[in-house]
Amino acid sequence: MSEHGWRTGTSTGTAPSGPSITLSKGRSLKLPNLNNMFLPFFRSESHQRPTATFNSWAADNCSDSKSHQYIHLNVMDLPTGMSGTGGGSPTLLCTPLMGTTVDQMEFDPPRDLDVLIKSSPLPTLVTYRPVWEGGQYEGDEKKRQDALRLAMQLGANYIDVELEVAHEFNNSIQGRKPDDFKVIVSSHNFHNTPSIEALGNLVARIQASGADIAKVVTTTLDITDCSRIFHITIHSQIPTIGIVMGERGLISRILSLKFGGFLTYGALEAGAISAPGQPTAKDLLELYNFRLIRPDTKVNGIIGKPVGHSKSPLLFNAAFKSVGLNAVYLHFLVDDVEKFFNTYSAVDFASGCSCTIPHKEAALKCMDEIDPIKIGAINDIVRRPDGTLTPFNRSLNGSATAIGSPLAGKLFVVLGAGGAGKSLAYGAAQKGARVVVANRTFKRAKELADKVGGQAMTLEEFEHFHPEEGMVLANTTSVGMKPKIDDTPLSKCLVFDAIYTPKLTRLLREARDSGAVIVYGTEMLIHQGFEQYKNFTGLPAPEDLFRQLMEKHA
Numbered sequence: 001m002s003e004h005g006w007r008t009g010t011s012t013g014t015a016p017s018g019p020s021i022t023l024s025k026g027r028s029l030k031l032p033n034l035n036n037m038f039l040p041f042f043r044s045e046s047h048q049r050p051t052a053t054f055n056s057w058a059a060d061n062c063s064d065s066k067s068h069q070y071i072h073l074n075v076m077d078l079p080t081g082m083s084g085t086g087g088g089s090p091t092l093l094c095t096p097l098m099g100t101t102v103d104q105m106e107f108d109p110p111r112d113l114d115v116l117i118k119s120s121p122l123p124t125l126v127t128y129r130p131v132w133e134g135g136q137y138e139g140d141e142k143k144r145q146d147a148l149r150l151a152m153q154l155g156a157n158y159i160d161v162e163l164e165v166a167h168e169f170n171n172s173i174q175g176r177k178p179d180d181f182k183v184i185v186s187s188h189n190f191h192n193t194p195s196i197e198a199l200g201n202l203v204a205r206i207q208a209s210g211a212d213i214a215k216v217v218t219t220t221l222d223i224t225d226c227s228r229i230f231h232i233t234i235h236s237q238i239p240t241i242g243i244v245m246g247e248r249g250l251i252s253r254i255l256s257l258k259f260g261g262f263l264t265y266g267a268l269e270a271g272a273i274s275a276p277g278q279p280t281a282k283d284l285l286e287l288y289n290f291r292l293i294r295p296d297t298k299v300n301g302i303i304g305k306p307v308g309h310s311k312s313p314l315l316f317n318a319a320f321k322s323v324g325l326n327a328v329y330l331h332f333l334v335d336d337v338e339k340f341f342n343t344y345s346a347v348d349f350a351s352g353c354s355c356t357i358p359h360k361e362a363a364l365k366c367m368d369e370i371d372p373i374k375i376g377a378i379n380d381i382v383r384r385p386d387g388t389l390t391p392f393n394r395s396l397n398g399s400a401t402a403i404g405s406p407l408a409g410k411l412f413v414v415l416g417a418g419g420a421g422k423s424l425a426y427g428a429a430q431k432g433a434r435v436v437v438a439n440r441t442f443k444r445a446k447e448l449a450d451k452v453g454g455q456a457m458t459l460e461e462f463e464h465f466h467p468e469e470g471m472v473l474a475n476t477t478s479v480g481m482k483p484k485i486d487d488t489p490l491s492k493c494l495v496f497d498a499i500y501t502p503k504l505t506r507l508l509r510e511a512r513d514s515g516a517v518i519v520y521g522t523e524m525l526i527h528q529g530f531e532q533y534k535n536f537t538g539l540p541a542p543e544d545l546f547r548q549l550m551e552k553h554a
């Protein structure tokens with residue numbers, strides 16, 4: 001998709017202001033301000049000129065078409081190996097950009113390509129994707145290929161052509177290819193990610209078609225699908241772009257650098273992605289420290305479903321960068337935690353994992369060592385150098401410490417008996433609180449209460465519970481506010497909510513309005529983060545940095 005291009009053209013998002021390219025008939029195509037995103041890095045870290053690109057994707061017909069026209073520009077970044085950090089792979093970052101009025105533009109290759117390519121501050125990749133490969137071009141095939149050949153003659157650096165016509169196209173340009181011009185031959189699978197053997201055969205076919213660079217784009221049904229694409233990019237004989245589309249495929253895009261992918265894509269803004277699961281270039285660069293990823297980078301992450309909302313990558317990646325640690329922390333959208341650990345079993349993969357809904361308990365089964373605290377849920381997992389997985393619950397102390405108030409002798413009511421509930425109940429009991437666990441499913445409340453020497457009740461029973469002065473109420477259910485406590489004298493309590501998106505939940509807002517002391521879920525995140533960071537890295541956590549980041553982003 002930018003990878004096929006056409007989706008970007010349908011977006012209504014607007015590009016950040018920057019220079020524009022003036023085309024004929026008073027039309028213009030706005031470019032983003034490239035300096036903001038790329039040049040400061042080049043100046044401060046590499047002192048090199050950017051090697052790559054402006055990139056035009058026209059996913060529709062030529063001037064004779066009345067239908068929508070799409071033009072896509074891609075900015076390709078410096079190879080990471082030139083970043084000055086040493087040892088990086090040469091993966092390029094390619095950013096599909098688009099004009100705000102693209103849908104109204106009449107794109108005429110002979111007239112417009114010259115301007116587009118010559119105006120590009122960076123090298124150019126041109127794709128003109130037909131409907132039969134997931135694009136929107138429905139016109140004459142010869143005209144389409146003519147446009148690609150024209151782009152080559154006009155100085156485009158890369159052409160992306162589909163495997164089905166690659167032989168024909170490559171034969172047609174034989175002996176006419178400029179020195180710095182390369183043909184990317186691509187294949188898109190919108191249903192699944194085939195076996196390693198099938199993918200290997202596919203890359204062999206692409207190579208045999210005369211490709212300079214192979215591009216294999218598949219669809220993810222499970223996060224483990226990405227492992228097969230990693231295998232392909234590492235073992236291909238020619239430079240290969242490997243992308244797994246969809247939210248579960250995000251790691252295939254971020255870890256291109258680790259596994260030798262030739263190029264990865266990052267959208268200029270969230271609303272302008274050109275393929276499902278595509279991150280923004282900003283997130284790649286700033287959230288995931290894309291430039292710092294190398295083949296030997298340790299991969300950590302948070303395992304959950306859903307997981308995209310987690311702020312842990314923000315905290316950990318900033319912390320890794322601040323001390324120059326060769327590690328990255330990702331969102332792992334996992335359906336089957338056992339399959340995940342069985343597939344990603346290398347020592348430098350999933351080397352430190354936080355664990356959240358709904359896997360805190362299921363993850364226990366994958367551990368090689370027994371949970372020393374035995375509360376039946378895991379917060380963090382560390383892979384030892386021999387590959388074995390060890391659960392940790394040290395961040396339990398962090399959870400209860402997050403409350404910030406002395407707990408000894410206090411009544412501590414935990415709503416919920418899942419992973420977060422267990423952490424808090426255990427931590428509060430350790431600190432000498434009298435624990436009450438109220439949960440929708442009484443059996444789970446009872447099991448937890450028995451473990452921590454507390455009392456169990458259902459959420460309905462809690463509605464009639466008589467609170468006492470100084471009581472701490474901690475919500476760890478996954479609902480915004482349950483049970484309703486409108487009429488309870490909250491002013492006598494300290495109310496804590498484990499939820500941190502949003503930071504101020506309805507429960508906390510109402511508790512605050514009634515005069516109760518409130519503690520945000522971000523406190524738990526930060527305090528657990530301190531402990532997890534120590535577990536994963538052996539280093540003390542940069543506490544001030546964590547706090548500053550949460551202040552800024554919560």
Ligand SMILES: NC(=O)c1ccc[n+]([C@@H]2O[C@H](COP(=O)([O-])OP(=O)(O)OC[C@H]3O[C@@H](n4cnc5c(N)ncnc54)[C@H](OP(=O)(O)O)[C@@H]3O)[C@@H](O)[C@H]2O)c1
Nearest residue numbers: 357416417418419420421440441476477478498521524525
């Ligand atoms: N601030 C932090 O650092 C932090 C850390 C971890 C988690 N959290 C947050 O805490 C919340 C829970 O996470 P978790 O890992 O504990 O999840 P979990 O293990 O899946 O447990 C969910 C809990 O919520 C209860 N629940 C779910 N739906 C409910 C409903 N409709 N009505 C009443 N109760 C319901 C469940 O009750 P049953 O037993 O009856 O199913 C269970 O007790 C999430 O919002 C998560 O983001 C925050």
